[in-house]
Every structure is written in structure tokens, then in C-alpha cells.
Amino acid sequence: NKQVILRDYVSGFPKESDMQVTTGTTKLKLPEGSTAGVLVKNLYLSCDPYMRSRMTKRDPGASYVDSFNAGSPITGYGVAKVLESANPKFKQGDLVWGMTGWEEYSIITATDSLFKIHNTDVPLSYYTGILGMPGMTAYAGFYEVCSPKKGETVYVSAASGAVGQLVGQFAKLSGCYVVGSAGTKEKVDLLKKKFGFDGAFNYREEPDLDAALKRFFPEGIDIYFENVGGKMLDAVLPNMRVHGRIAVCGMISQYNLEQPEGVHNLMHLVIKQARMEGFLVFNYYHLYGKFLEMVLPAIKEGKITYVEDVVEGLESAPAALIGLFAGRNVGKQVVLVSRE
Numbered sequence: 001n002k003q004v005i006l007r008d009y010v011s012g013f014p015k016e017s018d019m020q021v022t023t024g025t026t027k028l029k030l031p032e033g034s035t036a037g038v039l040v041k042n043l044y045l046s047c048d049p050y051m052r053s054r055m056t057k058r059d060p061g062a063s064y065v066d067s068f069n070a071g072s073p074i075t076g077y078g079v080a081k082v083l084e085s086a087n088p089k090f091k092q093g094d095l096v097w098g099m100t101g102w103e104e105y106s107i108i109t110a111t112d113s114l115f116k117i118h119n120t121d122v123p124l125s126y127y128t129g130i131l132g133m134p135g136m137t138a139y140a141g142f143y144e145v146c147s148p149k150k151g152e153t154v155y156v157s158a159a160s161g162a163v164g165q166l167v168g169q170f171a172k173l174s175g176c177y178v179v180g181s182a183g184t185k186e187k188v189d190l191l192k193k194k195f196g197f198d199g200a201f202n203y204r205e206e207p208d209l210d211a212a213l214k215r216f217f218p219e220g221i222d223i224y225f226e227n228v229g230g231k232m233l234d235a236v237l238p239n240m241r242v243h244g245r246i247a248v249c250g251m252i253s254q255y256n257l258e259q260p261e262g263v264h265n266l267m268h269l270v271i272k273q274a275r276m277e278g279f280l281v282f283n284y285y286h287l288y289g290k291f292l293e294m295v296l297p298a299i300k301e302g303k304i305t306y307v308e309d310v311v312e313g314l315e316s317a318p319a320a321l322i323g324l325f326a327g328r329n330v331g332k333q334v335v336l337v338s339r340e
């Protein structure tokens, strides 16, 4: 069973050498008498920014997710096939998505958080992205937290990524004007040409973020979907409109800093009577059925599209994961472990 192990806890930017790919010879088996677990073969694994926080050593319960165990395989979202099941809810051959291990085979005991995959006429990897956790994040954050209205102006940072590309497309479906930012020309082109954003800019090439935002939003921003934090948030705050909403999804620019950057412009929340609200996708999974009812037909009818960046093999997983923090991924970062 090939595995990706976290060698030791990380501070600062993670490196490939913080992880190690090992090949064990023990064959996994469900424990005798198990009544809940499943043995799965992992097909696709998901690289997600929140995994960085699990690489830091913290006391159990200190954050919304616990630290990984150093010396053990990394865990994360993935798509897998059930090989053996002690749980009456799953049978051999079922396809599932949810929390699994960064390894070829895993025993999953926390089966309550596994979703059975019923629709297989879309790429299976989609269940790590548009039809999985990032898709639900875009859906919950945009519709539930931002309460968009037709004609409103929407700004999305890290807009070409797993979550952002969908937020932009949801905004267009809702009749909003949407602008996104990303870190390369290729990504900016994707935003405009593939995802239908009304405007897009490369934040790395803008010496003055405030001026860039004023260019795209002369009347201000109604909704900011925050993925980045730091200087970006500071630039957005004075550009919010009265009664604007900021959904704080994440702040990837801060995840590798020992000392988070300060935010200076919070007073603009008062001036604009704006609402800034953080959210965690885990609390919205009850909406998954409703979400699928909207997104699956939209994919099939070509109304929503999705870009993935798929690397092959567990050996490629460490570089893919740390690449998120350098913006190397173009679209949703996926690791293909096995096609079947």
C-alpha cells in the first residue's frame, strides 16, 4: 500500500520534503467484528488549501480540524471504490466521496461522512471539485451567505481555483456583474473566456489594488467572495457598497505566515453598514441534494463548466499540494491514483 506520509509538522511554507512517499507490504483488511468500516481503493485525491493548517502541530480541538499525525498518511477528500464493507449502507463496488487517506487503499471507519456517488455520467474526479467539497463551498458561500440579487456587483479573489471558478459562474447565472482576480495571464484568460466573468485582472501585476478595483467597480462592490485575505481584503473594504456582503471563505495568503498580516480598513464595515461573515462548508452538507439538483443538469447542459489540473500518481501528490500556495494549479488540483 503506497502512502504519502507527513514526515513532521510544518512551519512557514510547506516543502515537498515535508512529505514522503512510502511503499508498505501489509495488505489492509477490515478489523474482525467491524460493523461500520469499509475498505476502499482510492481513485482520485483532492489537494485543498485547508490541509496546510493540518500540517501545523496544534492541540486536539484547537481548530475546526485537527492536525495530521506526523509519521502517518495524510488524509483528505477523495473519490474511492468500496472493496469490502462491514457497513450495511455500502456494498462492494459502490463509488463514494469523502474523507480518505493519501494512499492506494484505505480503511474508512468514519463512514457517516461518506457520500455515495450515484451519477457516474460525469468525470469521477468532479467529486473532488465541482460535485464535492469545493462545489458545496461555492454554493453555500454564494447563495446562503451572500444572498445575491440580480444586477449586483460581485468580486471573487483566487477566482480561477476550485471554488472561485464556480462562484463566478453562479454569479452570472444569478444575473450579477462579476469580476475575478488571479495570479497569471493564463488564469485571467480562463476567467474571461471560459467561465464568463465580465472582467478579470492579474493581481500580481497591479501595483495599486485599490485603483484596479475602482477600475472594475466604479460604483463599488455589493458582494465580495473572499478567498485570499491580507492586502486584498484591505483593498476591498473601502470599495464595498452600502449593505454589501463579504463571505469569508478563506484567506490563503495568510496560511503560511507565522504572524498574520493586520487588516486596517475594517472601519469601512461600519461606514458601509456591510456584513462580513465567515462560514464552513461542513455545516451545509444537508443542502447537498439540492445542490446536485441544480449543478448536475447545469453541467450536462453546458451551462456550467469546470477546469481541473490533474496530476498522476501518489508520487506527484506532495508537489501538487504545495503548488496551491504558489498558484501552480490551474483550476481544481486533483491527484489521479487509479482509474478504476
Ligand code: NDP
Pocket: 048, 049, 050, 133, 134, 137, 158, 159, 160, 161, 162, 163, 164, 181, 182, 183, 184, 187, 226, 227, 228, 248, 249, 250, 251, 252, 253, 254, 279, 280, 281, 282, 324, 325, 326, 327, 328, 329, 330, 331, 332, 333
Ligand atoms: P484554489 O484552487 O483556488 O487554489 C489556491 C489558489 O490560491 C492558488 O492557485 C493561487 O491562485 C491562490 N493563492 C495562493 N497563494 C496566494 C497568495 N499569497 N495570495 C493570493 N492568492 C494566492 O483553492 P480552493 O478554491 O480550493 O480554495 C480557495 C479558498 O477557499 C481558500 O482560501 C480555501 O482555504 C477556502 N476554502 C474554504 C472552505 C470553507 O469551508 N470555508 C472550504 C474550501 C475552501 P493565483 O494564481 O490566482 O494566485
